[in-house]
Amino acid sequence: xxxGRTSPPPPEAPGPGIAYxxxxxxxxxxxxxxxxxxxxxxxxxxxxxxRHLAERFGSSIGTVRRAIDELVAGNILIRQQxxxxxxxxxxxxxxxxxxxxxxxxxxxxxxxxxEFLSFAKARADRIAAEKLxxxxxxxxxxxxxxxxxxxxxxxxxxxxxxxxxxxxxTEARFRGRxxxxxxxxxQVFGVYVVRxxxxxxxxxxxxxxxxxxxxxxxxxxxxIRRVALSYNEVPVEYRISLVDTAHNEYWAExxxxx
Amino acid sequence: xxxGRTSPPPPEAPGPGIAYxxxxxxxxxxxxxxxxxxxxxxxxxxxxxxRHLAERFGSSIGTVRRAIDELVAGNILIRQQxxxxxxxxxxxxxxxxxxxxxxxxxxxxxxxxxEFLSFAKARADRIAAEKLxxxxxxxxxxxxxxxxxxxxxxxxxxxxxxxxxxxxxTEARFRGRxxxxxxxxxQVFGVYVVRxxxxxxxxxxxxxxxxxxxxxxxxxxxxIRRVALSYNEVPVEYRISLVDTAHNEYWAExxxxx
DNA sequence: TAGTGGTCTAGACCACGTG
DNA sequence: ACGTGGTCTAGACCACTAC
Numbered sequence: 278x279x280x281g282r283t284s285p286p287p288p289e290a291p292g293p294g295i296a297y298x299x300x301x302x303x304x305x306x307x308x309x310x311x312x313x314x315x316x317x318x319x320x321x322x323x324x325x326x327x328r329h330l331a332e333r334f335g336s337s338i339g340t341v342r343r344a345i346d347e348l349v350a351g352n353i354l355i356r357q358q359x360x361x362x363x364x365x366x367x368x369x370x371x372x373x374x375x376x377x378x379x380x381x382x383x384x385x386x387x388x389x390x391x392e393f394l395s396f397a398k399a400r401a402d403r404i405a406a407e408k409l410x411x412x413x414x415x416x417x418x419x420x421x422x423x424x425x426x427x428x429x430x431x432x433x434x435x436x437x438x439x440x441x442x443x444x445x446x447t448e449a450r451f452r453g454r455x456x457x458x459x460x461x462x463x464q465v466f467g468v469y470v471v472r473x474x475x476x477x478x479x480x481x482x483x484x485x486x487x488x489x490x491x492x493x494x495x496x497x498x499x500x501i502r503r504v505a506l507s508y509n510e511v512p513v514e515y516r517i518s519l520v521d522t523a524h525n526e527y528w529a530e531x532x533x534x535x
Numbered sequence: 536x537x538x539g540r541t542s543p544p545p546p547e548a549p550g551p552g553i554a555y556x557x558x559x560x561x562x563x564x565x566x567x568x569x570x571x572x573x574x575x576x577x578x579x580x581x582x583x584x585x586r587h588l589a590e591r592f593g594s595s596i597g598t599v600r601r602a603i604d605e606l607v608a609g610n611i612l613i614r615q616q617x618x619x620x621x622x623x624x625x626x627x628x629x630x631x632x633x634x635x636x637x638x639x640x641x642x643x644x645x646x647x648x649x650e651f652l653s654f655a656k657a658r659a660d661r662i663a664a665e666k667l668x669x670x671x672x673x674x675x676x677x678x679x680x681x682x683x684x685x686x687x688x689x690x691x692x693x694x695x696x697x698x699x700x701x702x703x704x705t706e707a708r709f710r711g712r713x714x715x716x717x718x719x720x721x722q723v724f725g726v727y728v729v730r731x732x733x734x735x736x737x738x739x740x741x742x743x744x745x746x747x748x749x750x751x752x753x754x755x756x757x758x759i760r761r762v763a764l765s766y767n768e769v770p771v772e773y774r775i776s777l778v779d780t781a782h783n784e785y786w787a788e789x790x791x792x793x
Numbered sequence: 794t795a796g797t798g799g800t801c802t803a804g805a806c807c808a809c810g811t812g
Numbered sequence: 813a814c815g816t817g818g819t820c821t822a823g824a825c826c827a828c829t830a831c
Contacts, residue, residue: 300799328816337801337803337804338802338803339803340801340802342817342818343800356817356818357809357817358809358810358816358818359811359816359818360811360815360817362816375790376789378787378789380734471790472789473788473789473790474787474788474789475786475788476784476786477735477780477784477786478780478784479738479757479778480737481755497738497739498737499757522736526735527734527735528732528733528734528735529636529733529734529787530732531633531634531636531731531732531733532634532730532731558818560820584796584798585798594820595820595822596821596822596823597820597821598820598821600798601820603798614798614799615797615798615828615829616799617796617797617799617827617829618797618830
């Protein structure tokens, strides 16, 4: 906190060699992120009012608002007029509208039913290690799910997560899931997925995938390779999805949120 | 302009039945959009300084800044500290980083070479009519291009645009193009593409596409169906792309711009 | 040196949600 | 009625660009 003096009085000098690191609102943003990371404010609950935060950080309300604006834009906080500002959490709705991009031909979205297939402890291969920023051979967990939409199987997820960030993960956590996977990450392991980066290509179904999806071997499939990132661009999950796009499609908006 | 009185003096009342339509900054945003639409400020040139706009609109600088913020977020204006605020235009770089989402396996982006294939006047079929918000049978232009990346053909674009928005469009415009297609739309027809909405699926190459891409019939292809939108969500182009993703991929970021 | 956008303040009033 | 976020003001100083 070392910037932005007011005007009328010639106040105490900004200090000799102050460095002028970054704007005040960014410093406040970082402090708020730190508070979130250490669990001072919990997912789903309200953070202090803007007036109180301004007092705490010794700034004007406008500056605190600017910091909150950034965190809201980053899907980390949610404002609700008249009620307060809340820590975002991965509810079903949020997941559906932010990270699940498969829609019906008509454009209609619906909740996927997740069917657990397998869980295993393994070691990171070259690709997973690169995507997750861990060393080749580091312990990881592998999970396989099948997703259905309106009763029809349409998607297979192969998920890889680093053991170092999910210490104590068990098969039971994935089997008896009440909420979404990203909600599990957040609630149990404090890992909050902020954004994802995906690469898509068209491939032909192999015998294994075809059997799981109930389609012919050699049918076209959409392959999605996703890296999920947490605060500060830290990768926390690598996921390969295979989607039968015969009656569903992948949906992307470019240049502005929907 | 009819909102937000200050405090100390009890100024002239906000008026009897004022309606309280929308915030001042949104009204200013709309007025600025109107100025852009009627060509008062041209692509690539600077708009008046914030101080002058504040005077013109009878608001404080902060409120004008808020309006500009919105237009910047919508890729319509571009701020440059110390220089001014400019009307965005579709340069090669902008196009590449905003609307061209095909990358090499390594993640590297490069400029596609566009090869003109055909141009025709036609009438909107049911699907094009729906996507472009015109009536079935309305006149449209159809353009087909082939794109190469590093010398190898990887993509076929089938473009449909409504004649009503591109009056006087000719084949020559597409043949002898110096810049990008979206730049042509903007410079010659005043149609500025703000964002796109895309649907993706995996299909098998038919004989026609396979021949154009130099691949085997029945090879997997990524089909992209894109609607390009201008100000106020007006659709201005419908485009079906077929991409050979053997050595290239579609790239998507979810939850925050990259 | 002049002009532009970027940050920051201190405080007012408005709109909304809840008791 | 009260507390919260949402809008708005008027003006200062900072950082950057260009002449």
